[in-house]
Amino acid sequence: xxxxxxxxxxxxxxxxxxxxxxxxxxxxxxxxxxxxxxxxxxxxxxxxxxxxxxxxxxxxxxxxxxxxxxxxxxxxxxxxxxxxxxxxxxxxxxxxxxxxxxxxxxxxxxxxxxxx
Amino acid sequence: xxxxxxxxxxxxxxxxxxxxxxxxxxxxxxxxxxxxxxxxxxxxxxxxxxxxxxxxxxxxxxxxxxxxxxxxxxxxxxxxxxxxxxxxxxxxxxxxxxxxxxxxxxxxxxxxxxxxx
Numbered sequence: 530x531x532x533x534x535x536x537x538x539x540x541x542x543x544x545x546x547x548x549x550x551x552x553x554x555x556x557x558x559x560x561x562x563x564x565x566x567x568x569x570x571x572x573x574x575x576x577x578x579x580x581x582x583x584x585x586x587x588x589x590x591x592x593x594x595x596x597x598x599x600x601x602x603x604x605x606x607x608x609x610x611x612x613x614x615x616x617x618x619x620x621x622x623x624x625x626x627x628x629x630x631x632x633x634x635x636x637x638x639x640x641x642x643x644x645x
Numbered sequence: 646x647x648x649x650x651x652x653x654x655x656x657x658x659x660x661x662x663x664x665x666x667x668x669x670x671x672x673x674x675x676x677x678x679x680x681x682x683x684x685x686x687x688x689x690x691x692x693x694x695x696x697x698x699x700x701x702x703x704x705x706x707x708x709x710x711x712x713x714x715x716x717x718x719x720x721x722x723x724x725x726x727x728x729x730x731x732x733x734x735x736x737x738x739x740x741x742x743x744x745x746x747x748x749x750x751x752x753x754x755x756x757x758x759x760x761x762x
Binding site: 533535565570571572573574575578619621632633634635636637638 | 648649678680686687688689690693701736738750751753754755756
């Protein structure tokens with residue numbers, strides 16, 4: 530079984546400051562890792578994903594994340610945030626070789642609030 | 646092209662009533678997923694369809710919940726005898742068929758907000 534823990538439920542930050550949203554996972558098998566963003570009153574949108582290869586992955590809107598296998602973490606970072614980055618961010622994992630289909634387990638979400 | 650659509654966007658119902666939630670996936674997407682998003686609890690996987698069959702129903706919380714998919718397209722999630730704890734946002738996602746490559750991105754609809762009074 531897999532589980533995802535997002536360590537901060539809310540992260541307030543000033544505009545143009547850097548931000549890190551933390552994510553840790555637990556799994557007995559290898560997993561794919563994802564970050565999704567949900568803007569107010571909208572559906573989830575894929576921000577970035579780690580499937581294999583380089584552990585530093587870049588996504589849309591200037592976000593990046595680093596997969597750390599030894600620490601089972603996949604923290605999301607942005608060097609300078611904008612007001613428009615205010616949204617809820619979800620970390621998610623999916624087991625490799627899941628024979629029943631494509632099952633994604635989501636964390637509880639982190640609400641990023643960017644202040645002027 | 647059109648994304649995943651869901652209807653209604655909002656549904657208010659009385660405890661004990663049945664509700665149907667609809668999902669229209671992206672054309673050509675053979676895989677379809679239902680999730681429930683409760684306040685402060687992230688997304689909870691409910692059920693997954695590949696074509697019209699549901700290989701994984703493990704997330705359905707009780708036998709009051711059921712889902713079907715017809716013609717490999719539209720899906721309906723039905724909740725019978727609704728309870729207040731069923732109040733949540735129900736999200737649908739679709740993707741290209743699984744098994745064809747390691748990963749197929751899921752595209753999410755805007756959700757249906759269900760309120761049970």
